[in-house]
Amino acid sequence: xxxxxxxxxxxxxxxxxxxxxxxxxxxxxxxxxxxxxxxxxxxxxxxxxxxxxxxxxxxxxxxxxxxxxxxxxxxxxxxxxxxxxxxxxxxxxxxxxxxxxxxxxxxxxxxxxxxxxxxxxxxxxxxxxxxxxxxxxxxxxxxxxxxxxxxxxxxxxxxxxxxxxxxxxxxxxxxxxxxxxxxxxxxxxxxxxxxxxxxxxxxxxxxxxxxxxxxxxxxxxxxxxxxxxxxxxxxxxxxxxxxxxxxxxxxxxxxxxxxxxxxxxxxxxxxxxxxxxxxxxxxxxxxxxxxxxxxxxxxxxxxxxxxxxxxxxxxxxxxxxxxxxxxxxxxxxxxxxxxxxxxxxxxxxxxxxxxxxxxxxxxxxxxxxxxxxxxxxxxxxxxxxxxxxxxxxxxxxxxxxxxxxxxxxxxxxxxxxxxxxxxxxxxxxxxxxxxxxxxxxxxxxxxxxxxxxxxxxxxxxxxxxxxxxxxxxxxxxxxxxxxxxxxxxxxxxxxxxxxxxxxxxxxxxxxxxxxxxxxxxxxxxxxxxxxxxxxxxxxxxxxxxxxxxxxxxxxxxxxxxxxxxxxxxxxxxxxxxxxxxxxxxxxxxxxxxxxxxxxxxxxxxxxxxxxxxxxxxxxxxxxxxxxxxxxxxxxxxxxxxxxxxxxxxxxxxxx
Amino acid sequence: xxxxxxxxxxxxxxxxxxxxxxxxxxxxxxxxxxxxxxxxxxxxxxxxxxxxxxxxxxxxxxxxxxxxxxxxxxxxxxxxxxxxxxxxxxxxxxxxxxx
Numbered sequence: 001x002x003x004x005x006x007x008x009x010x011x012x013x014x015x016x017x018x019x020x021x022x023x024x025x026x027x028x029x030x031x032x033x034x035x036x037x038x039x040x041x042x043x044x045x046x047x048x049x050x051x052x053x054x055x056x057x058x059x060x061x062x063x064x065x066x067x068x069x070x071x072x073x074x075x076x077x078x079x080x081x082x083x084x085x086x087x088x089x090x091x092x093x094x095x096x097x098x099x100x101x102x103x104x105x106x107x108x109x110x111x112x113x114x115x116x117x118x119x120x121x122x123x124x125x126x127x128x129x130x131x132x133x134x135x136x137x138x139x140x141x142x143x144x145x146x147x148x149x150x151x152x153x154x155x156x157x158x159x160x161x162x163x164x165x166x167x168x169x170x171x172x173x174x175x176x177x178x179x180x181x182x183x184x185x186x187x188x189x190x191x192x193x194x195x196x197x198x199x200x201x202x203x204x205x206x207x208x209x210x211x212x213x214x215x216x217x218x219x220x221x222x223x224x225x226x227x228x229x230x231x232x233x234x235x236x237x238x239x240x241x242x243x244x245x246x247x248x249x250x251x252x253x254x255x256x257x258x259x260x261x262x263x264x265x266x267x268x269x270x271x272x273x274x275x276x277x278x279x280x281x282x283x284x285x286x287x288x289x290x291x292x293x294x295x296x297x298x299x300x301x302x303x304x305x306x307x308x309x310x311x312x313x314x315x316x317x318x319x320x321x322x323x324x325x326x327x328x329x330x331x332x333x334x335x336x337x338x339x340x341x342x343x344x345x346x347x348x349x350x351x352x353x354x355x356x357x358x359x360x361x362x363x364x365x366x367x368x369x370x371x372x373x374x375x376x377x378x379x380x381x382x383x384x385x386x387x388x389x390x391x392x393x394x395x396x397x398x399x400x401x402x403x404x405x406x407x408x409x410x411x412x413x414x415x416x417x418x419x420x421x422x423x424x425x426x427x428x429x430x431x432x433x434x435x436x437x438x439x440x441x442x443x444x445x446x447x448x449x450x451x452x453x454x455x456x457x458x459x460x461x462x463x464x465x466x467x468x469x470x471x472x473x474x475x476x477x478x479x480x481x482x483x484x485x486x487x488x489x490x491x492x493x494x495x496x497x498x499x500x501x502x503x504x505x506x507x508x509x510x511x512x513x514x515x516x517x518x519x520x521x522x523x524x525x526x527x528x529x530x531x532x533x534x535x536x537x538x539x540x541x542x543x544x545x546x547x548x549x550x551x552x553x554x555x556x557x558x559x560x561x562x563x564x565x566x567x568x569x570x571x572x573x574x575x576x577x578x579x580x581x582x583x584x585x586x587x588x589x590x591x592x593x594x595x596x597x598x599x600x601x602x603x604x605x606x607x608x609x610x611x612x613x614x615x616x617x618x619x620x621x622x623x624x625x626x627x628x629x630x631x632x633x634x635x636x637x638x639x640x641x642x643x644x645x646x647x648x649x650x651x652x653x654x655x
Numbered sequence: 656x657x658x659x660x661x662x663x664x665x666x667x668x669x670x671x672x673x674x675x676x677x678x679x680x681x682x683x684x685x686x687x688x689x690x691x692x693x694x695x696x697x698x699x700x701x702x703x704x705x706x707x708x709x710x711x712x713x714x715x716x717x718x719x720x721x722x723x724x725x726x727x728x729x730x731x732x733x734x735x736x737x738x739x740x741x742x743x744x745x746x747x748x749x750x751x752x753x754x
Contacts, residue, residue, distance in 0.1 A: 629753030631685075631746045635676050 015220050016082045025084050025101050027064055028111060028154065031057040032147035039140035047136050051129075054139030055122040058146050062115035069108045073513075080105055080516040083156050083220070090159075097217060102156035106517035109355065109510075110153035110283060113362050117275045118146045120491035124370055125267040127487035128377060132265075138178065142271065145171030149276055153283055157218040158207045161284070165203065165248065168277045169196045175272060176264040188263035195257040199247010203284075206240035209233065223290040231296040238300025241288055242307065249281030249337045252311040256578045258334055259318075262326040266373030269326055274333050274365040279358050282340040286351050289518040293347055304345030305435075309442045312338030314576055316449035320456070321572030323561050324383045325372045328457055329365070332409070335446060336361050342439065343424040349524040350427045352511035357420035359510070360502045364408040364416060367495035371402035374484040374492065375461060380473035385457060386559050387479075390466035394481040397489045399462050401496035406458055408499035410451040410541050416503030418538075421447060423507065426533045430526030440526070440533075447537050451544030459552045467559050661702040669695035682734045682744040686727075693723045 035057035039050050046053070072080050081104040089099040101107075122142060129135045148167025155161045177189030211217055213233050214225045226234060245251065250258030250273075261273045272278070285292060285304060292301050315335025322328045336357070343354030375391060375398060376383055392399040408415040411422060425447065429440030468479040483489070511521035528536070571577060668691055675688030697716045704712025738744045 624754045627754045629750030631749070632677055632680075639673060639677070 016079050017085070023084060025068060025103050025154065026086060028061050028068075028115075029101075029147055029150050031061045031064075032143040032150070036140045036143035036147060039136050039143065044136075050136030051122075051126045051139050054136075054143050055119065055126065057143055058115055058119045058122050061146070061150070062112070062119045065108065065111040065115050068103065069112055072103070072105065072108055077516055094215060095211065097157065097159045099160060100156040100218075101154045101160075102219060103154070104517045105514050106283075106287060106355070107153045109359065109514065110279075111150060113359055114146060114149050114153070114276050117362050117366050117495070118142075118149075118271060120494055121267050121271040121275075121366065121370070124270075124373070124488050124491040125265075127485045128267055128373055129265065130485075138175075138265070141171055141174045141178075142267075145175065145272060145277070149280070152280055156220075157216075158203075158210060158222070159217050161287075162200075162203060162207060165200065165244075165280065168272070168280065169193065169200065169248075172196070172261070172272050172277055175268040176261045178264050178268065182263070184260075185263040188257075188260040192257040192261050195254050196247050199244045199254055199281075202240045202243025202247065206237050206244065209237055209240065219287075226291050227294060229296075234291065234294055234296040235300050238288075238291060238297045239303060241284060241291070242300065242304055245281030245284050245304075245341065246307060247281075248284075249278050249341065250311075250334050251281065251307050251338065251341055252314055253578070253581070255311060255314065255334050256575060256582060259322075259327045259330040259575070262324070262330050266326065266369060266376060269330070270366045270369030270373065273330065274369050275362040278333060278337055279340070279362070282337065282344055282354055282358050285341065285344040286355055286518055289344075289348075289351055292344070293519065301345050301347055305342055305431075305439055306345075308338045308340070308342030308345050309439050310338070311335065312342060312446045313442055313449075314338075314578070316446050316453065317568075318572045318576055319453040320449060321569050323386050325376065325385050325388075325457070325461065326369070326383055328385070328453060329368055329372055332368075332450065332454065333361075333365055335450065336365065336409075339421060339424050339443065339446070342428060342443065346427050346431065346524075348519050348522040349430060350424065351518040352514050352521045353420060353423040353427055355514060355518075356503075356506055356510050357417075357424055359506055360408065360416035360420045360499070363495055363498035363502045364405040367401055367405035367492055367499050368409065370488070370492045370495065371398050371405065374398040374488055375402075375481075377484055377488070378481045379468065379479055380475065380477055382468075382473055382479070385460040386557065386561060387468050387471055388461045389464045389468065389557065390462070391481055392462040395462075395483050397483055398492065401489075401492040402462070403458065404496040405499045406454050408503070410454050410545065411447060411537055412541075413534075413538055414504065416499050416501070416506075418534075419503030419507035422530075422534050422537050425537055426526070426528075426530050427524055429528055429533060430524035436526050440528075444537060444540055448540040448544040451541035452548045455545040455548035456552050459548065460557060463553070464557060467557065471559065658702050658706050661698060665695040665698035665702065667695075668692075668698065680745045680747050682737065682746050682749075685746055686730055686734065689730075690723065690727070693719055 035054050039046055039054060042050075072082075081102070084101040084103060086099045086101065088096065090097040122139070125135075125138065125142065129138050132138065145168060148164045148171055150164070152161055152164025152168060155164060173189050173193045176192050177185050179185040207217055210222050213229055214222055216222060216225075226237075229237075246254045258273060258278065262269050264273075291297055292304070312335040315331045315333070315338055319328050319331035319335065322331065340354045340357050340361070343350040343357060346353075375388070375395065378395060378398075379388065379391075382388070404415070408417040411417040421443075425440060425443040428443045429436050431439055468481070472478055515521070565573075574580070672688040672690075672692035672695060675691065676685050679685050679688065697719050700712040700716045700719070702712075704710060704716075734744055737749055741748060
């Protein structure tokens with residue numbers, strides 16, 4: 001047992017060795033990994049029961065996770081952080097990377113979210129993917145994803161985290177590009193992979209820097225020694241970790257891949273791009289609380305807050321303009337993760353709220369996505385909300401569950417979003433000085449915009465006149481909206497129940513439960529009281545929702561999107577020029593650079609090499625002529641040579 | 656008896672040999688000129704041995720003689736076989752080994 005107090009912070013870390021039931025925590029990783037392996041290696045032979053095995057492993061992992069969770073709650077608070085050493089992964093002289101797991105409140109929270117929501121989505125996929133002949137492979141990838149994500153949150157060092165980090169990147173790539181035959185899906189998968197790489201480079205550099213300055217990449221060593229490092233090192237590590245978080249969580253300026261990732265099947269959007277994988281960035285920053293809480297890291301923390309605030313606004317604004325059901329939800333995800341990043345950037349006053357919002361968001365956003373999937377399932381895979389409308393009657397279960405998720409997201413009083421988002425807004429307002437007003441104001445504005453675009457979505461999809469009646473889908477069929485099968489509706493109902501009650505249940509106990517991992521919650525008080533902020537948030541959300549009703553709730557809505565629109569709408573439709581920005585700043589200079597390099601390579605390097613070869617070949621061709629075959633001329637040159645050598649010797653000797 | 660006369664003589668002999676190698680075409684004559692050069696060197700070696708009062712020069716001269724004897728055997732055999740195949744002993748005609 002080692003007791004390490006982190007200097008400069010209020011985090012006292014007690015790391016225990018795991019034993020007993022927790023000693024088999026590796027089962028959590030191995031079960032889904034085994035499922036993926038069996039399904040991928042077994043091939044078509046496992047087609048019949050593949051989806052059952054895939055769902056079974058995740059459910060088993062969830063049950064075991066629940067068991068671990070209950071076991072941990074019964075421990076004393078200072079014994080709840082446990083490390084499980086599995087094996088020495090890379091014992092190389094100074095670099096000793098061990099493969100171990102950290103079982104603590106933070107990782108267990110994520111384990112329950114990942115396996116719980118993951119299990120529901122597996123079940124949902126049984127129905128959703130029923131017509132896909134490769135359903136087994138789909139479940140293999142889902143299992144792979146769950147396993148990698150669990151490794152990400154359970155690893156007890158940055159290298160194990162990175163392993164899982166790359167694993168979820170791979171699974172995400174495979175699943176976004178599920179419809180490989182379609183160009184846009186393949187492109188979206190590539191885009192996601194590449195933009196993730198940009199973030200991964202940041203994370204990798206952060207790990208290198210840790211190893212260079214502290215000689216280890218294990219959490220316990222790094223967190224114990226980070227306080228002794230220079231300010232520059234701490235800030236650099238903080239910023240590089242933030243870059244990693246930006247890539248994985250779709251934060252500005254790497255947000256553009258997330259909406260495109262909607263090219264994957266809807267369960268994937270729900271599981272990976274709403275509930276779990278994209279929250280890895282939030283996890284990373286919360287896990288590194290001992291780094292970000294340091295006074296030296298104040299600048300890095302400010303950068304985290306700025307990124308979160310900017311992203312939450314970008315996501316909201318773009319979400320208001322899109323007409324694609326899933327893309328609106330995707331931008332909503334971008335902005336909600338912006339809230340979480342903002343929260344964890346607030347430091348000890350916000351870590352717990354960031355995680356709380358992550359959990360409640362996991363419930364309602366997964367539910368919203370599954371609802372979207374159910375709608376699209378019943379509408380011939382149509383995603384354009386302008387071709388929907390009036391679906392509430394046709395799909396009552398979907399409508400009710402979706403509406404509950406919607407209310408939770410916009411922060412309807414006493415639903416889950418109300419507790420988590422209000423807490424973040426209040427914490428943002430409590431930042432000292434002008435910062436509080438800026439970040440709090442942005443968060444508040446975001447709440448209003450969220451209510452606006454979500455209400456727009458609700459009206460255009462479920463309410464109003466059924467605009468689909470006279471239309472045909474792209475493949476020429478009429479629309480016959482119908483309710484989804486039970487395997488799809490049951491997960492939606494469970495998630496809707498979670499959306500309603502998660503905030504109420506979790507908000508009280510989560511900060512205390514997470515204390516051993518991320519330190520105690522520091523209650524911060526700003527210029528406005530919590531009650532006032534709650535009232536203000538609800539008022540602004542109501543304003544946004546009311547505005548949406550005014551704009552979209554009355555009269556006819558056009559079936560095609562209006563062309564003549566104001567500049568803000570055009571900008572928002574173009575992703576606020578995020579893609580243009582990326583292309584202008586990185587892609588095109590990159591192309592120029594590679595073109596210039598190719599030119600230099602062809603003309604310069606190759607020219608040099610070829611030139612030397614050609615001149616050598618030419619001159620030796622001429623020198624060859626000296627071999628005349630006449631012995632006497634050889635003898636003459638020998639004599640000449642000898643005379644030269646002797647003359648040279650004599651010169652040296654007597655000259 | 657001045658040793659330098661011997662050295663002058665050997666230089667003269669060596670020059671005759673060298674010029675002979677360079678200007679004559681008949682392989683036998685070229686061969687004899689090579690022998691002449693070898694023996695000019697022998698003379699030099701022996702002379703220096705005498706001047707310095709050591710034996711090493713004389714030992715070297717014996718070596719040269721032995722090697723020269725062996726060389727004559729091999730060289731004459733080569734010239735004989737060239738003559739047999741080409742009916743000539745001109746060194747300029749034996750010029751197959753070239754570029």
